[in-house]
Amino acid sequence: MVKCPRCGYDNHSSTTYCENCSYILKGSSTGQKKGGWKMGTVKKIALIIGIIAIALILFSVIYNFTQPSNEESLNVIVADSNVQEGSSHPYEVKVVYDGTWYSKSGEPSSLQEQSNQGNHTFNLDCAAWDKVYVLAEKTDGASGVMKVQLIRNGEVVAENSTTDGTNQITINYQS
Template identity: 75%
Template sequence: MGTAKKIVLIIGIIAIALVLFSAINYFNKPTNEESLNVVVADNNVQQGSSHPYAVKVIYDGFWYSKAGEPSTLQEQSTQGRHTFDLDCAAWDKVYVLVEKNDDSTENMTVQLLKNGEVVAENSTTNAGGQITINYQS
């Protein structure tokens, strides 16, 4: 086999190897969700979240809410106890307004959760009462 054929053969093998390594790297890349995972000292994997905030309303009556990042508030009107996720990033300022839509003097509690932990909480027993929470970590 001539020198030119050997060089072409070696270049071909290198090209095939590069294509294989590129394909392996592409298909084994973590997704954005997987790349947010955190491994802590005890080797437990903590799932990260791109939307870590949620609002928990503890009240059996009728209520209305506006919540989220101040320029893009989510609104809802419902009855009973609910927890709902907010479309906010961890660094966003969060605004929550919940008001009773009835004349009940029963206690209404509103909690702002970040990654499942309560970071702000307020309550009212006023008929038609409102709770406002402004939070930024």
């Protein structure tokens, strides 16, 4: 005879459930878990943190592979939906002058300084969508013509000139 631990009823030794209250009796293999995951709380937390870490690493790898390269991100889509190939330096400044000159140019918050003599063309460290500022002045005080051109992807987008020996040339441009 097997006594039920819940209600105390005496059951036959072959019964699986108490005949009085339906409690699963000891010694019965039905309904008992054998060899399940017996894991402590610390191990469960470590397992969850490990799964989250693996998910974040996978997300990071997938995200990095789906981002465009620097060259691709500088391509410009114009109004007719054509892609206009950009470059890492889409703007250039061309100074046409026989004497010595000085310039500050680029995106207004980070201007590049140039000082040179004679005709010179140089790249600006600006993106195609940046506002561009150019300030050029003669440093020799001569009265010859000084011309400054702002070139974007090979095309002149702004131009200014002066013949005065002390005057400055400025160009403010935003596409």
